[in-house]
Amino acid sequence: MPALNEIAALRSETPGCAHHIHLNNAGASLVPRPVLEAMQNYLTEESLHGGYETFAAHAGAIAGFYDAMAKLLHTNPRNIAFAGSATDAYARALSAIPFEAGDVLLTTDDDYVSNQIAFLSLQNKLKIRVLRAAKLPEGGVDPQSVKELMEKHRPKLVAVTHVPTNSGLVQDVEAVGRLCREREVWYLVDACQSAGQMPLDMAEIGCDFLSGTMRKWLRGPRGAGFLFVSDRVLEAGLEPLLPDMAGAVWVENDRYLPMDDARRFEFWEKPFALLVGSGAAVKYALDLGLGGIERQVTALAEHTRQQLSALAGVLVLDRGSRRCGIVTAFFEGKKPADLKKALDGAGINTGFGATVNALIDFKEKGVDWALRLSPHYYNTHAEIDRAVEVLAKVS
C-alpha cells in the first residue's frame, strides 16, 4: 500500500477524489477502496450463504476488527466493544455509571452536543448535578479548574470530549486523566473527532471509557463505532443498564452472569459487513501510522487557517494551544446558504455548524454559524487553495 507521502497513489485508491474536493472529513471522510470492497464482498457473501453462516465462516476477519482497534488504542482486544456509532458507544458507557440522586457529573463547555443532552437527561431523571469546568485563556478545559471542582464536589464521573465537533481545539485529556487516576474517579472520553487523526494511548489518557466513530478520520463506514472499556471497569463489575445475551448469560430464571470482557457492552446483533469494513479501515490507518497522519493533517489545517485569515471579513474561530484537522470560520456579512451553494457548485464538500451544535462555544465566540473545513491526509494544498478561491468570490 502507498505511504503517507505518496499522495497521488493514496488518492487513486480513494474513488471519491476523482469527483470532489472533499474537505468534510470531520463529517464523514471518503473510504479507501479496500474498505468499500471489504463491505461489499461481505454483503455478497451473506446473500449467497446466509447471514449466520457467513459470520461463522469469517471469524478471522471479525476478530481482526478487535485486534486492529486494540493496536490503534494501545490496549488489548478484550477491552474493545463494537458499537453502532460513537454516540451509541457513549450511551452504553454512561448507562453503566451507578449514579444516585445528588451525584455530580463534571464536564466541559466544549463537550459534544449529544453528550450535553444526555447529561441533562440524567440531571432531569436521576437528579444528578452537571457541572462544567472553566476554560484556559487560550481555550480548552483548564485542568486546574477540573482539579478544584473535583476536590470540592467529588464527582462520580468526569466526561471530556477530546476534540469538539465545531472547533479545531484539542482538549488536554491526559492532564484530566491524571487527576481522575489520582482520585479514582470514573473518566469517560469522547474521541469521536480524534480517533484516526492522531495517536491515542489508553494508558497515557488514563480513561475508563473512550468512545469513537468509524466514518470520520478513520475512513470507515457510517453506522459503526467503538468503545474502549478499561480493566478497572471490568473488574469493578460495571455493566450497561440493559445488557443482552452478548453481554451476559442467563443462568437461572432470576439470575444472569456478565461476560468477563468488553463484549459486556455489546449487543449480540451487529452489522457485520460494517464491522469487517471498520477493521479494514483501522488497519489502513495503522499501516500509514497515526503520528504521520497527525503531522500531515495538522499541516494542511494550518495552511487552511492561514489562507482563510488572509480573506477580508473572515474570522477563524479555532482556539486552544493544540489544534487539529478541523478548521472553523465565520464570514462577516455572508450567508451560509450562499457559501454552500458556491462550494457545492465547485464540487467542494464541506460542513456547517449552527448554535444548536455548540451552544456554549458559539455564544462565547459571538457567532451563530460557522463553516467547517476538515482536510485529511489525502487532501492537497491545491485543493485547499481552490476552496479558498471559491469562498473569496462569494458576495
Next chain:
Amino acid sequence: MPALNEIAALRSETPGCAHHIHLNNAGASLVPRPVLEAMQNYLTEESLHGGYETFAAHAGAIAGFYDAMAKLLHTNPRNIAFAGSATDAYARALSAIPFEAGDVLLTTDDDYVSNQIAFLSLQNKLKIRVLRAAKLPEGGVDPQSVKELMEKHRPKLVAVTHVPTNSGLVQDVEAVGRLCREREVWYLVDACQSAGQMPLDMAEIGCDFLSGTMRKWLRGPRGAGFLFVSDRVLEAGLEPLLPDMAGAVWVENDRYLPMDDARRFEFWEKPFALLVGSGAAVKYALDLGLGGIERQVTALAEHTRQQLSALAGVLVLDRGSRRCGIVTAFFEGKKPADLKKALDGAGINTGFGATVNALIDFKEKGVDWALRLSPHYYNTHAEIDRAVEVLAKVS
C-alpha cells in the same frame, strides 16, 4: 416482481437459493437481489460523493424506509424509529419507562432471553419486581393470568414477545393488548420473530412500543431494526434515558427540547446503506402481501412438523394454538454436532437452540437443545423433504 406463488421466479431473485437449502430464516434469511443492490449501490455512492453528501441526495429513499415500515405496521411514519437491531430498539423503549423502586414489570415465560436479562438487570439496579404470567395448557401466555396479575400488582409495564426465538408458538399479543388499554398500562411487544412472516396491526395489538429486526423474516440486512412508538408515548413525553441530537434540540445551557415524533428514540448517526436496504426489504414484503406470506410460511412449517414427527425418536417441541414458521425438534439419543455436520455437508442451513437461549421453556420441555428449521415462502416442499431425509440418516 414475481407473485407469491411464482416460486421459481422468487428463487431466481434470491442468489443464495442456488447455493443452499436455507432453512435458517429465523436466524437470518437470504436477501433478495433488490435489497443487496440497494445497499451496495448506496455504499458505492458514499465512496464516490461522501457520506453526508450521499445522505442529502437520497432523502427520498431514506424517507421510503419510514413510509414502508409504517404501511407494514398499519401506522404513520412519525411513529417509526430506525434502530441497530430489535434488541437495540427494545432497550431504547425499556429505558423510557419511568420505573421506580417497587414497580412491577409483568412478562411471560416465553419472552426472549435478551429481554429477560434486561428485566433482571433492572430488577437488580432499579429494584423493580419482575413477574411472569402463567401459561395456557396448550402453551403461550394465559390472558386470564395476565389480567389477575395486573389487578393484583398494577404493573408499570407489560412486556410480551410475540413469537419466541426457540419455538413455533405465536403468543396472543392482541388479548394482552386489550387488557393494557383498558387499564392504561404501558405495553411493549417484541416482534423480532413475527415481523415479516405475518400481518402486524398496531391498533389491533394495542401496544405502546413494538420492536423488530430486518434480518429475519423481512429479508433485510444484519444490524438493522425498528421501533414503533405510539402517539400515547409521544404525548406523555416519554423519551429514552439517553437521547441525542436526533432526539432533542439543545436550546439552553441546561435545557433541551425533545422531538415531537418517534425520531426521539433514534440516534443521529445511522448506517444509511442498511437503512435504505431495509426500506427495499419492507417494500418487497408489502408487494407480496403479509397475509399470503403467513399462509405460505405456515403451510411449509406444518409440512416440516409432519415430516419430522414421522421419524423415530424425534420430538417436535412447538406448542400453542397458533403456530408460525419456526419448527423446533429434539432428537433422542442424537448429538446436535452430528446433526449439524450432516446438514452442513448437504448444504442445508439451519439453527440450533440451547438452554441458555430459552431457559424456562427448555427446562419445562425437558430438553437441553433443539434443532430449529425455519422455512420462508421461497422454500419448497422438496427442500424440506431433503432436509428430513438427511436428518433421518444421522446415527
